[in-house]
Amino acid sequence: MDALHESIAACRICAGHLPHGVRPVVQFSPGSRLVIVGQAPGSKVHASGIPWDDASGQRLREWTGLEPERFYDPALVAVVPMGFCYPGKGSSGDLPPRRECAPQWHDTVMAAMPDKRLTLLVGSHAQAWYWRKQRPGSGAVSMTERVRAFRDAPPGFFPLPHPSWRSTLWMRRNPWFEEEVLPELRIRVAAALRDDARPA
Numbered sequence: 001m002d003a004l005h006e007s008i009a010a011c012r013i014c015a016g017h018l019p020h021g022v023r024p025v026v027q028f029s030p031g032s033r034l035v036i037v038g039q040a041p042g043s044k045v046h047a048s049g050i051p052w053d054d055a056s057g058q059r060l061r062e063w064t065g066l067e068p069e070r071f072y073d074p075a076l077v078a079v080v081p082m083g084f085c086y087p088g089k090g091s092s093g094d095l096p097p098r099r100e101c102a103p104q105w106h107d108t109v110m111a112a113m114p115d116k117r118l119t120l121l122v123g124s125h126a127q128a129w130y131w132r133k134q135r136p137g138s139g140a141v142s143m144t145e146r147v148r149a150f151r152d153a154p155p156g157f158f159p160l161p162h163p164s165w166r167s168t169l170w171m172r173r174n175p176w177f178e179e180e181v182l183p184e185l186r187i188r189v190a191a192a193l194r195d196d197a198r199p200a
Helices: 002-009 043-048 055-064 101-111 124-134 143-148 166-173 176-192
Strands: 034-037 077-079 118-122 157-160
Touching: 002 101, 034 124, 055 176, 118 124, 118 176, 124 143, 124 157, 143 157, 143 176, 157 176, 166 176
Parallel strands: 034 077, 034 118, 118 157
Antiparallel strands: none
16 A cells, blocks of 8 residues: 555656646545545645645535544545646636546555445546446436436445535535435445444
């Protein structure tokens, strides 16, 4: 596991495309039973090196019901974004995660964690990648459709919108998210992190 962390820290596969430099921000351990797959670090996270260290992270912690102490405990929670490094700004927000990162690292990192885990797919990039892997040929489905049909997600996965400031308007338009999705999310997160859920 130490060697894997060191290899990720030394990765330069996207270096030529990262205007702010290389700084992979990930968190995981052999015991992580909750995995959060988001988009890519933003500028604040790039500066601090702490995953979800911004307003989006605060909202995500509220959604999951996790206090910072548990959220930042790699023995419990892994943070494995689609792109490990900050991709920089685009014309309408942060650029998408670099396409090289997930094929290079995700299978290896996921294999280092327990098979019995809950994986939160936060945003369209994470959902598109894992839906294709779990259900080849599933076709184009919107993020909203995936979240609303969370009960039909592949086993062990839970789809969420990205908790950026844009999600405030999205939640107003989709009140079922707070009424139906968030209560179930908190139940599943709590179940994944129960002591009796630890792998033998």
